[in-house]
Amino acid sequence: MLLTCIIFVSANAVAGSCNTTSCTSTIKRIYPYGPHAQVRIELDDxxxxxxxxxxxxxxxxTLTKGDDQLLFSEVYSLLLTAAAKDDEVIFRIRNGSSSCELLYVMYYP
Incomplete structure (x- = not known):
């Protein structure tokens, strides 16, 4: 039992990583930002x-609600689930965007 707990803790302690187009990480903080219908996501480490x-x-x-993000509610729900479970998510950004806008996310619970 102790060995199982140690493996579980060390698996969740892995730091995230980024390259030029995406990041893989757990979510440190997520909050709706009202004036621009956005959700801001801060990643862990x-x-x-x-x-x-x-x-x-x-x-x-940034996840922005708009014409080009037709699955806004579904993506936001996925992010809330991953944050609550402290699971890793792959975040794909729009290259060159001024707010690191998300194109899509991938979640493997």
Whole structure:
């Protein structure tokens, strides 16, 4: 039993990573940002400077509700689930965006 607990804890302690187009990480903080119908997502232990975008406030990815994000509610629900379970998510950003806007996410619970 002790060995199982140690493996579980160490598996969840793995730091996230980013490249120029995506990040894989758990979610540190997520909050709706009303004025622009956005959700801002802060990731755990990742350096967003390698992404080909400009992160909001230096450390947030952005999910924006709009015509090009037809699955906004479904993606937001997925992010809330992953955050509650402390599971990793793969975040694909729109290259060159001024707010590290999400194109899509992948979640393998």
């Amino acid at each position: 990742v350096n967003l400077s390698t992404l080909d975008c400009t992160a909001k406030e230096g450390n947030f990815l």
